[in-house]
Amino acid sequence: MADSQRTFEPVNFVHQDEIWKAHVKVEKDSANVWPNKWGFLTEAYKEYERxxxxxxxxxxxELPHHLSSQPLTSPEKHNQVGLSPPVPKxxxxxxxxxxxxSHLQLEKHGMVHHGRRSFLKELGWPLNACI
Incomplete structure (x- = not known):
């Protein structure tokens, strides 16, 4: 509702055009000045490459045998995809x-178990110490 009552200011297209021209001029001037100011970086980079x-x-x-690259094998050789069960109705x-x-579950190696720890028990504080 607040947007419907909001009054918009008229747009000054000439002013926006002048701002755009100023931005373009600054970009062109910066491009002309860059080689004199920062051109040494290109030479330093070429020297670094050499x-x-x-x-x-x-x-x-020469890399040891176990670190050398192995020939590529097709993914079908390693990934066996079985048939999906029928889609439920x-x-x-x-x-x-x-x-x-069980053969379609994401957890192939069993559930992940993380122990529950209490920071307060580790410090030997009573459980209601932070309340």
Whole structure:
């Protein structure tokens, strides 16, 4: 409701155009000044690339067998996808319908168990100490 009572100020298109022109001019001037001010960075980067290539060629170390890359195998060889059970007929039965089957569950290695600890018990304080 507050928006319907709000009055909008008229837009000054000429003023907005002047602001845009000023932004463009600043960008162009910055682009012209950049090589004089920061151009040394391009040379430093090229020098760094040359040095890194020299170091890589000098330090050619052959990897041990267990760290060398293995030939790629197809994912079908490792991932076996079985048939899904039929889709339930009701929307209520859709919730968790795949997890009801043991071979389709996400937890392949059993449930994750985290112990419950009490910070107060670790410090040896009474349980109502922070209330």
């Amino acid at each position: 040095e890194s290539v020299k170091l890589k060629e000098a330090v050619k170390v 009701t929307t209520q039965a859709l919730i968790g319908w795949r997890s009801a089957h």
